Amino acid sequence: MPPAPQRAIPSVDRLLHAIAPSDLPRPFVVQALRHHLAALRSAPAIPDFETLVADLNQILAATARQRLQPVINGTGILAHTNLGRAPLSTAALAALSSVAGGYSNLELDLDSGERGPRAAYLEQSIALATGAPAATVVNNCAAALILILRHFTAGPRQEVIISRGELIQIGGGFRIPEILESSGARLREIGTTNQTTLDDYAQAIGPHTALILRVHRSNFFMEGFVQSPSIADLARLAQERAPEFGPAGLPLVEDLGSGAWVDLARLAPLDHEPQPHESLQAGADLVCFSGDKLLGGPQAGLIVGQTERIRALKKDPFFRALRCDKLVFAALQATVESYLHARSTRDAPPPEGIPMLDLMRIPLETLHGRGEAILTRLGTLAIQVTLGEGRSQIGGGVCPRSHLPSVNLVIRPHTQSVEALSRQLRHHPTPILAFIANDTVQIDLRTVFPHQDDLLVQALQRALSLT
Numbered sequence: 297m298p299p300a301p302q303r304a305i306p307s308v309d310r311l312l313h314a315i316a317p318s319d320l321p322r323p324f325v326v327q328a329l330r331h332h333l334a335a336l337r338s339a340p341a342i343p344d345f346e347t348l349v350a351d352l353n354q355i356l357a358a359t360a361r362q363r364l365q366p367v368i369n370g371t372g373i374l375a376h377t378n379l380g381r382a383p384l385s386t387a388a389l390a391a392l393s394s395v396a397g398g399y400s401n402l403e404l405d406l407d408s409g410e411r412g413p414r415a416a417y418l419e420q421s422i423a424l425a426t427g428a429p430a431a432t433v434v435n436n437c438a439a440a441l442i443l444i445l446r447h448f449t450a451g452p453r454q455e456v457i458i459s460r461g462e463l464i465q466i467g468g469g470f471r472i473p474e475i476l477e478s479s480g481a482r483l484r485e486i487g488t489t490n491q492t493t494l495d496d497y498a499q500a501i502g503p504h505t506a507l508i509l510r511v512h513r514s515n516f517f518m519e520g521f522v523q524s525p526s527i528a529d530l531a532r533l534a535q536e537r538a539p540e541f542g543p544a545g546l547p548l549v550e551d552l553g554s555g556a557w558v559d560l561a562r563l564a565p566l567d568h569e570p571q572p573h574e575s576l577q578a579g580a581d582l583v584c585f586s587g588d589k590l591l592g593g594p595q596a597g598l599i600v601g602q603t604e605r606i607r608a609l610k611k612d613p614f615f616r617a618l619r620c621d622k623l624v625f626a627a628l629q630a631t632v633e634s635y636l637h638a639r640s641t642r643d644a645p646p647p648e649g650i651p652m653l654d655l656m657r658i659p660l661e662t663l664h665g666r667g668e669a670i671l672t673r674l675g676t677l678a679i680q681v682t683l684g685e686g687r688s689q690i691g692g693g694v695c696p697r698s699h700l701p702s703v704n705l706v707i708r709p710h711t712q713s714v715e716a717l718s719r720q721l722r723h724h725p726t727p728i729l730a731f732i733a734n735d736t737v738q739i740d741l742r743t744v745f746p747h748q749d750d751l752l753v754q755a756l757q758r759a760l761s762l763t
């Protein structure tokens with residue numbers, strides 16, 4: 297006879313009828329139920345039926361929260377990697393919905409009716425916008441870098457010259473030296489963390505050199521006794537030494553990371569962020585950067601530079617494994633066109649309608665007005681919500697030194713911990729991502745879209761009336 301507790305385990309069917317309705321696919325619900333019941337078989341005691349149902353409801357709600365879904369970004373970090381980086385423009389969304397739901401001329405020449413090049417118009421637009429002779433697109437900037445490194449170190453020359461000051465880590469698990477080595481390249485580290493001279497580069501160039509790599513130290517800054525040659529100095533050096541390298545020359549590659557296409561100082565009090573056209577003008581052969589950081593488009597890795605080198609990269613068999621799909625092309629094409637349309641005159645202001653840029657230029661008064669309106673609408677709660685000074689950040693490893701002045705909702709819960717309140721906000725049907733500072737829960741209004749203010753008010757009323 298089985299031990300008593302096992303007999304107390306209710307049937308899957310009975311539980312399925314008792315749990316709260318869920319829009320999770322049924323196999324998920326059944327699986328969660330079976331797992332839970334299986335775990336109970338080895339538990340010392342079986343909870344009563346109501347407790348079991350409540351536990352299951354919690355498990356299913358937690359599973360549902362793991363689905364990809366919209367959230368309200370109250371962190372004040374504009375290009376938050378955990379929150380999907382750049383929100384897309386209305387134009388990009390329209391392009392997505394018109395191209396994605398049907399067939400498109402993705403790889404077809406509508407003139408000849410024959411197979412055509414993928415994204416030729418997009419590549420030309422990117423080249424035009426960055427003043428590059430040629431351009432191409434892969435899945436992300438890490439992929440762009442790996443493609444470049446693999447391609448140029450595939451032959452007998454395998455050394456990549458890089459300054460020790462640029463062997464950086466970008467986000468979780470993306471370390472430049474590891475990327476380099478996994479691409480089959482050999483690292484030739486030169487200089488020290490804070491000092492690398494042009495002479496260090498000159499001395500490292502030899503028969504094994506495949507390329508010189510510069511990585512923009514986007515996510516931190518160094519001050520004090522710091523020196524490294526400019527991209528223009530490196531370009532002159534690469535040119536001088538080119539004869540040692542035959543017709544292919546000595547490529548100078550720059551990984552810019554963030555890929556701003558406008559001078560950020562024109563939008564907000566931000567540090568200068570290098571732009572691809574500046575690197576190309578200074579003499580870089582190839583420049584790669586992300587599509588979903590400062591550019592404000594979909595996840596993509598853009599490569600701009602010399603026509604021959606871009607052509608060679610596109611012919612590399614590995615390129616096929618990194619190519620983008622129609623969704624990325626559609627959204628990126630619309631984003632790039634927004635920049636080009638805005639360039640009708642030489643000194644035209646940066647484009648409007650790209651959320652990444654629009655969020656940067658929201659004036660403080662506007663945020664104050666919205667904050668006041670939210671406080672009024674919150675009415676009398678058991679708890680005081682106030683407005684505080686905010687400091688939004690660009691995020692995505694960009695402009696680590698700069699902050700945008702902002703307005704925060706500041707909530708000091710008294711019957712629950714700040715952690716409990718933040719969790720409760722994350723568990724709202726439209727999850728709200730707040731942050732904790734000075735023992736308060738805060739929501740930076742710059743990254744909350746105005747159309748989300750209603751939801752924010754509702755969520756706060758719900759969370760705080762319980763506090």
Ligand SMILES: *Cc1c(COP(=O)(O)O)cnc(C)c1O
Pocket residue numbers: 436437438439466511512513514515551552553554585586587596597692693
């Ligand atoms: C962000 C960043 C990358 C990685 O870009 P992804 O598009 O996320 O792959 C590479 N290099 C630098 C310098 C970066 O800042």
